[in-house]
Amino acid sequence: xxxxxxxxxxxxxxxxxxxxxxxxxxxxxxxxxxxxxxxxxxxxxxxxxxxxxxxxxxxxxxxxxxxxxxxxxxxxxxxxxxxxxxxxxxxxxxxxxxxxxxxxxxxxxxxxxxxxxxxxxxxxxxxxxxxxxxxxxxxxxxxxxxxxxxxxxxxxxxxxxxxxxxxxxxxxxxxxxxxxxxxxxxxxxxxxxxxxxxxxxxxxxxxxxxxxxxxxxxxxxxxxxxxxxxxxxxxxxxxxxxxxxxxxxxxxxxxxxxxxxxxxxxxxxxxxxxxxxxxxxxxxxxxxxxxxxxxxxxxxxxxxxxxxxxxxxxxxxxxxxxxxxxxxxxxxxxxxxxxxxxxxxxxxxxxxxxxxxxxxxxxxxxxxxxxxxxxxxxxxxxxxxxxxxxxxxxxxxxxxxxxxxxxxxxxxxxxxxxxxxxxxxxxxxxxxxxxxxxxxxxxxxxxxxxxxxxxxxxxxxxxxxxxxxxxxxxxxxxxxxxxxxxx
Numbered sequence: 001x002x003x004x005x006x007x008x009x010x011x012x013x014x015x016x017x018x019x020x021x022x023x024x025x026x027x028x029x030x031x032x033x034x035x036x037x038x039x040x041x042x043x044x045x046x047x048x049x050x051x052x053x054x055x056x057x058x059x060x061x062x063x064x065x066x067x068x069x070x071x072x073x074x075x076x077x078x079x080x081x082x083x084x085x086x087x088x089x090x091x092x093x094x095x096x097x098x099x100x101x102x103x104x105x106x107x108x109x110x111x112x113x114x115x116x117x118x119x120x121x122x123x124x125x126x127x128x129x130x131x132x133x134x135x136x137x138x139x140x141x142x143x144x145x146x147x148x149x150x151x152x153x154x155x156x157x158x159x160x161x162x163x164x165x166x167x168x169x170x171x172x173x174x175x176x177x178x179x180x181x182x183x184x185x186x187x188x189x190x191x192x193x194x195x196x197x198x199x200x201x202x203x204x205x206x207x208x209x210x211x212x213x214x215x216x217x218x219x220x221x222x223x224x225x226x227x228x229x230x231x232x233x234x235x236x237x238x239x240x241x242x243x244x245x246x247x248x249x250x251x252x253x254x255x256x257x258x259x260x261x262x263x264x265x266x267x268x269x270x271x272x273x274x275x276x277x278x279x280x281x282x283x284x285x286x287x288x289x290x291x292x293x294x295x296x297x298x299x300x301x302x303x304x305x306x307x308x309x310x311x312x313x314x315x316x317x318x319x320x321x322x323x324x325x326x327x328x329x330x331x332x333x334x335x336x337x338x339x340x341x342x343x344x345x346x347x348x349x350x351x352x353x354x355x356x357x358x359x360x361x362x363x364x365x366x367x368x369x370x371x372x373x374x375x376x377x378x379x380x381x382x383x384x385x386x387x388x389x390x391x392x393x394x395x396x397x398x399x400x401x402x403x404x405x406x407x408x409x410x411x412x413x414x415x416x417x418x419x420x421x422x423x424x425x426x427x428x429x430x431x432x433x434x435x436x437x438x439x440x441x442x443x444x445x446x447x448x449x450x451x452x453x454x455x456x457x458x459x460x461x462x463x464x465x466x467x468x469x470x471x472x473x474x475x476x477x478x479x480x481x482x483x484x485x486x487x
Contacts, residue, residue, distance in 0.1 A: 002480045003124040005159035007158050008130055009134035009150050011175035014226070015166045017061040019233060021133045023465030024478070025066035030466060033484065035129040037063030040116040041078040041149040042135060043088065043407070045262040049389035052216050053372045054094020055079060058265060059133070062233070064293035067402075068463045078112045078148070080105075082260065083300050083348055086281055099347070107156040109146045111416035113156075116148050120157060129482050130207050132159065151187045159219035160481050168198035168227060170262035173209055180217060192481055193222040195473065223473030232272055232462050249277035252444035254290040256313055257282040258304040258332075263298040263391070266330055267453045269431040276446065283307075287316035292326045293442040295333030301364075301394070302343060302354040306419045314357060326444045327359070327422045334414060334424035338362040346395050359420065359422055360415050362398030369393075375427070377408035380416060388429025400424075429454070 009315040010017045021037055028035040039060050048061035054073035073094035081086040087101045090108065092115050100108060124131050136143075138150035138161075146152065154161050165175045175195055183191070194213065195452075199206065203224060212223045253270055257280040270278045279288060298304040308314060321327060328339040338356040340363040345351060347366040356363070376387040386406060404412035405425045414425035423443070431437045434451035441448060469475070479485075 003127045003130045004126070004484075005120070005130045005157055006478075006481055007132040007134060007154050007155075007159050007161045008338070009136055009138050009161050009163055011139070011165040011179045012169070013136050015164050015175075015389060017197075018063070019193060019231075019465055020164055020197070020469075021131050021231070022059075022063050022066045022462055023284075023469040024131050025063050026466035027469040027475075028131070028482075033129055034127045035067050036069065036123050037067060037132060037133070038073050038120060038126040038134070039076045039133040040114065040125060040153045042076050042121075043080040043082065045081055045103075045260065046173070046265050047079065047081070047263065047391060049372050049374050049391060051374055052093060052094070053094045053236065053374075055091050055096075055372055055391060056094060058263075059395075062458060063131075063133075063369070065458060066303060071112045071176055074122050076118040077115045079146065080264070081299050082457070083235050084303075085250045088106030091218060093205060094372075099308065099339075105359065113146070113148045113152075116153065116233045119155060119325055129484070134161075137179060138187070139179040141182065146370060151183065151190070154190055155186065155379075157449060159190075160480075161187075161190045162193055162195055163191050164195040165174050167206075167224075168200075171194055173213055176213065177217065182218075191219060193220045193474075193477065195222050196224045199224045205246050206233050207351050213413060220474070220477065222477055225468050225472050228464055228468065231464060232268065232457050246274070246277040248274060250275045250448075251277070251292065251441065251444060252288075252290040253278040253294060253444075254288055255294045255296055256287070256308055256311070258296065258298050259307055260298050260300040260304050261288045262299045263291045263331070263428050264296050266296065266428050266430060267294065267435055268457060269454050272452045272457055273437075273441075273450065274450055275450060276441070285311075287311070287313050287320075289323075290320070290325065291446075292328065293320055295327070295329040295336055297330055297391075298336075300348045301332040301335050301366075302352075303342055303349055303354065305341070305354060307325050308336070315448065317357065317359075321421055326420070328430075329422070329424040330430060331390075331426050331428060334360075335364040335396065337422065337424050338364055338396065338398065340364070340401070341394070342366065360398070360400040360424060362396050362400045362415060362424075364394040364420050366393045367395055369483075373410075373424075375410060377406050377413070379439055380398055380407055380412075381443070382436075384435040384439040385433055386427060386436045387428065387433055390426050391428065392426055396426075 042057035046058040050071045056076035059077040079091040135149035337360045342365040400415040405414035432454035
């Protein structure tokens with residue numbers, strides 16, 4: 001029997017779709033249901049690599065974990081990674097097919113739609129339930145023609161939809177009623193209920209609004225999810241909100257918030273560490289003094305390097321090093337640290353070469369074939385294992401690489417400067433393993449036995465979301481929508 005499919009759509013971006021799908025997946029998996037996540041089309045710069053070397057959205061990798069599954073390209077058959085404001089690298093079934101502007105991608109959509117429906121069919125043959133995450137809002141009128149991300153997909157596979165809205169933004173009833181009003185009659189009928197997200201306060205004060213919403217639309221409110229303070233989920237794109245300086249922190253870390261920053265989830269273990277104060281420094285903010293500067297990944301390295309220079313980071317980094325500070329470059333950050341970045345084929349923008357920061361004797365050439373692999377190994381300067389993945393189009397060469405930062409399964413990786421102040425690597429997940437995290441923090445100036453395991457963070461977040469589903473949603477109604485037997 002083909003799988004039952006349920007789709008979660010949102011009134012806005014960041015309404016809570018990813019979190020709700022994650023919670024539903026773990027709630028179902030706890031009950032022995034063979035469940036899989038699915039996102040037809042994702043636009044995100046934070047991605048993950050499957051065991052077979054395919055690339056998918058990071059949220060779908062987390063949702064796969066919630067299901068007890070390894071990441072698979074069928075969970076996210078279309079991934080768009082913005083390179084400029086008008087163009088994105090298009091990844092189909094885990095592999096890049098090129099960079100397209102909006103008009104070219106619109107023309108390509110029939111091919112993308114075929115990949116989406118084929119992936120869904122494969123999942124439907126292997127699982128009992130598929131929980132689908134929409135993208136943005138289904139009421140974006142300019143994007144409805146040829147839609148494969150929201151109602152266009154739901155109509156194609158004939159699945160029910162739950163609409164989620166974020167009350168913390170304000171205007172939650174307008175969001176829900178307005179979204180519903182902009183849908184066609186068949187799409188409106190497909191919406192089987194509402195979920196309100198991030199509520200704080202006395203539910204009794206909200207109840208009159210919930211009653212009105214049901215009376216006005218004829219659709220039930222399936223639950224009100226509370227604001228889960230301190231929930232630490234790997235974000236798809238948005239950077240964490242600024243916070244006050246962490247009390248008790250003994251190591252300060254700053255990271256430039258690059259316009260095309262990618263895989264900043266590498267830094268989640270440091271953000272959660274009680275003795276590390278990590279801050280993303282945005283446009284217009286002067287680079288502050290710190291113990292450690294991290295140059296993160298980037299989807300447009302030359303353009304982001306120009307941003308760094310315009311924001312005053314180049315002299316700030318040189319001053320930081322003169323005063324004995326430590327510097328880490330990850331993936332695109334590694335490439336920025338070298339002498340030159342060559343992009344002869346225009347992989348990430350206009351063809352040409354860009355001078356790097358010149359802090360390491362290496363240069364990088366961007367190539368059409370992207371390196372995508374999961375890997376493991378050890379730090380070169382400490383007896384500490386690392387695990388992670390690589391996603392990069394660049395190939396780096398030069399004398400600096402003769403002193404690698406890591407030894408991975410496939411060979412040496414990155415570079416460690418002769419004076420020990422600069423570490424560069426292509427490995428995403430550098431801080432995930434506790435022993436490596438401890439060694440890297442000691443290298444940066446923090447000697448501590450406290451570590452934050454990335455796996456522990458992820459599991460704690462998933463369990464909290466599943467508990468919220470169990471406690472605050474109408475699970476009987478959910479089981480009915482999924483055609484599951486009542487336990």
